[in-house]
Amino acid sequence: MADPEHPYEYSTSAPVPATASGKRDADLAVVALICSCTGILFCGLSTVIGIVLGHVAYRRAGRGEVDGRGMALAAIIVGYTIVALWLSLLAVVLILLSGRN
Template sequence: MAQQPFGGFPPQQQYAFPNQPPARSKDSGLATVALIFSLFGLIGLVSVIPGIVLGHVAFAKARRGEAGGKGMALAAFIVGYLMIVLYAIAIPVLLNVAAKHGAFR
């Protein structure tokens, strides 16, 4: 019988996970930026367009599994479209009120 080295304990078995794909980053930075741009639409209409575009791009990347933040990207372009609808309603209403009060005389 062979003697075990160093006190008789057998060597530890190493466990490995074969065929494991490398961990992918679930970064949602693009979705975050898109949501911020869409929310800045409350200040001005100009930032809504990049928010909608970036929201669609981030949503497509999240659906393909290239990035995280699918829900945030969805919220970004929904908020962006709602801002456009809000401006489409508010601008004519405000112009009508201003016209009734003699702002354009």
């Protein structure tokens, strides 16, 4: 309720940019998820970037700075899963190559 003596209240903080839906952007989480998903094509190299960006986005979303906490968590999970798949594939190849000698 507004104070009758001061009907207009002013904020001293800078406004937070918002999208059309009124929510703050989750761009970092989107980039993290894209990098994690494309890691399967690039031998897991972009996955490492996706994991790091996912952790940064998850932390920022947890502090309430941006939206996209679920997307950041998905980027982390997908990233670690793809890294595990590539390491498993590498282990299988090394085992098969060592069995030939």
